[in-house]
Amino acid sequence: MTPLLDVTDLSKGQVLEEVSFTVERGEIVCVVGPPGSGKTALMECLAGAAEPDAGGVEMLGRTVGPGDPLPPGVAVSLGDESLPDRMKVAEVLSLFSRLYGTRGLPPRLLDLLDLEPLLPRRFKALTDGQRRRVMIALALAGNPELVLLDGPTTGLKPGSRQRIEQALGELRDGYGGVCVTLDDLAQAERLADRVVLLRRGRVLAEGSPSRLIRLLGSVFVLRVPSHMKVGRPREVRVLPYASSTYLYGSRPALEAAIQELAPLSGDRIWSIRPPTLRDAYLTLAAVPEPAALERGR
Template sequence: MTSLLSVTDLSRSPDLEEVSFTVERGEVVCVVGPPGNGGATLMECLAGTGEPDAGHIELLGVTVGPGDRRPPGLGAALRGEALPARMKVAEAMRLLSRLYGTRGLPGRLVDLLDLEPLLPKRFGRLTDGQRRRVMIGLALVGNPELVLLDDPTAGLGEGSRRRIEQAVDEVRAAYGGVCVVLDDLAQAERLADRVVLLRAGRVLAEGTPTRLIKLLGSTYVMGVPPHLRVDGLRDVRVLRGAAATYLYGSRPALEAAIQDLSPMSGDRVWSIRTPTLRDAYLTLSAVPEPAALEA
């Protein structure tokens, strides 16, 4: 079966270098990395607003090159997109519905994105969260098979974030595909079927969130203040960061570490937790030239 999106060795200096991944039907793929790691540039190349220097992009079975029109069945909501300030939301919905030849946004998506109260309003009078929900709604008006979203919930409140995540789930449930660029590793862990981790414009690792977390080879994690001396702890792997030092190991090993560290930390209560996708990213980023993991 042909992938909805296939990216092969995509490069654009200085932001991307030989990035490859796919999006299959019925899945959400999150491309994740801290700001400046190439996610926004990747989305521009996929949507056709930016041109790669090299590589291959196939969208819905169609190979697209620089300047090529994107095929029908693709919806996109990129960072910074906007409507004319005086245009009403309902006018934009009707216009795109006619262009796509659809009956408009399905009622369930209007409800999920809470767009009904916004329809009579002019775009320039909307809040950031409302604008983001409107642009995502417009990306879905054409009933697309593949949706591209560039950090759709950045800076939004919990209500808008939850509604957008539910809309993404709705696309997946309808057996479409979604490619989302995110900065938030916790959100990616919650939302994604597969994750592509980017570091400095290259694919650091790829796989399901569960599989990427298992790459740690550890069961538990504990964070301690960065000033504490942790040399000599037994059966514990140490990863130093600017805000904290992270200790990885079995629960007995971390409990033993607490006893060793207690004289230096007074009566502080330590928290031992299960690892997250963020822990996997931090650990993999600390390894020189890691090999990518295929899902």
């Protein structure tokens, strides 16, 4: 079956280097990495807002070159989009529906995005989360097969984040395929069928969240404050970051490390946990980028 999106060796200056991945029908692919990893540049190249230096892009089986319009059935929502301040939400939804020749959003998506209370309001009166939900709704007004979203939940409060996450699940089932960029690895672990981990414009790894976590092997994780001197516990991998130090190893090895650390920590209660997608990223990245990834917790 032909992928809905096929990106091959896409490169742009120092920002993207030979990025390749696909989006199949019926799946959410999350492109994840810290700010500066190339996510927005990638999405701008896919949307036609920026021209790549090299590489190829196919959408819905059609090759899309620099300057070509997106094929019918592809919808895009970039993070910096806006509308005239005085336009009402109902007006703009009606306008986009007429342009696409559709009946607008299905009631289910109107409910998930909580748009009903916003319909009589002007765009300038909306919060950031409300504006983001409206822009996503406009992208979906044409009933697309492939949806491209750049950072749809970045900087939003939990309520808006949750509604957008629920809507993304609906898109996977009802529209075809979704490619979304995210900063938050925990969010990607919840949402994604497949994850593309980006670091400094290159693909670090790609696969389902569970597969990427399995790359760590049968390990557990112990997190300690960065100011503590951990040393070199036996059979434990130590990764120091700005605010925390992460220890990876078997449960017995980490329990032994706790015994060594106990005299330094007073009565602190230590917690050993299974690894997450964030741990996979930190381990695969090798070179720390702590500040951005700590914000994703």
